[in-house]
Amino acid sequence: MARWGLVIDLDRCTGCQACVVACKHENNLPFSTPETADVGRMMTWIGLVNAELPGRPGPSALPLMCQQCDRPPCTDVCPTSATYLNPEGIVAQIYPRCIGCRYCTNACPYAVKIFNWTTPEWPESMAEMHNPDVSQRPKGVVEKCTFCHHRLITAREKARAAGRDLAPEDYVPACVQICPAEAMVFGDLSDPHSDVAALAGGPRAFRWMEELGTQPKVIYLREGE
């Protein structure tokens, strides 16, 4: 069984935020306004945070999304099992099960789960531009990055219809696909021959806030001190 993982090379990332835009568009996230940002209710599944990294003079931009923890604190507290670790290591979020209690948003140490305070709205001209493979979450549920799980489902179905196995290039999340600096690599961590497995085991690899024991499957790379 695959264990999907994402490697982000901070030495390559330019902080351009193309990934943020791609994610919003891919996953039907509504626009946010300065007012929603002011009250901390921005709707984004991935954002750049300022991170103090050893050996760097100032803070670095670190793309932060759900870390798809192997020991996720968020799933432990969910009273309805709306969020759980699926067999392939993706922390899923089942919207019609979510009662919006926000226990999980509080339990997540990375603060990457967001609550729909309002019904999402888009300009009328965008009505036909939604991704049909992704639902539009209603008011009152929590949502987050799923490693574009819908892409995995479609890719697997296409490979099966063509009578072949899933190839590594078949399934790539939108952020990885868009990154102009090629700072992100995605793949199966359980495959010893995959690029992600090699990079994750390399000397530049580290995990964000790994001391918490969450065992993230997002791995960052940077040059040592």
Place this chain on the structure above:
Amino acid sequence: MQRYAFPVIVAVVVAVVWVFALPPAPLAQPIAFNHAKHATVGCVLCHQGAAAGARAGIPQADTCTRCHATAPGRGISEAAWTDITSGKPIAWLRVTRLPDHVAFSHRRHTGAGQLACASCHGDMTQRTAPPGRAPVRLVMDTCLSCHKREGASEDCAGCHR
């Protein structure tokens, strides 16, 4: 008087629940299409995505005119035939719906799953009139009982999006 209060309240509650629990009135389709008559051509000739796509699709007149050069004798008037063949879309009413949070793909079920259309849509080959409501009531248990029986994925995220 008071001794009637309880039965009256019960009667009112039952009446209200009864009215709301009634199935909605059947939808009137724009054309009296006879599935039974067309059954020999198979479902996919008209519902083209049913085997190879996520959505099965509902046919428009260009599908009819592949076989019918002129208005069929029954089921549709000459005027309506002229209308639809000159580009006016047929306003079919959808009877089988899944909620937005369900990621259903026909190809996955008819291809990989080798499921017959009738499993979810009933035996349409016997129907002489278009369905006014979904022939089979689909609930999560309909899906899950089959997934369990067939050993298909029971991972919530496999079907919910």
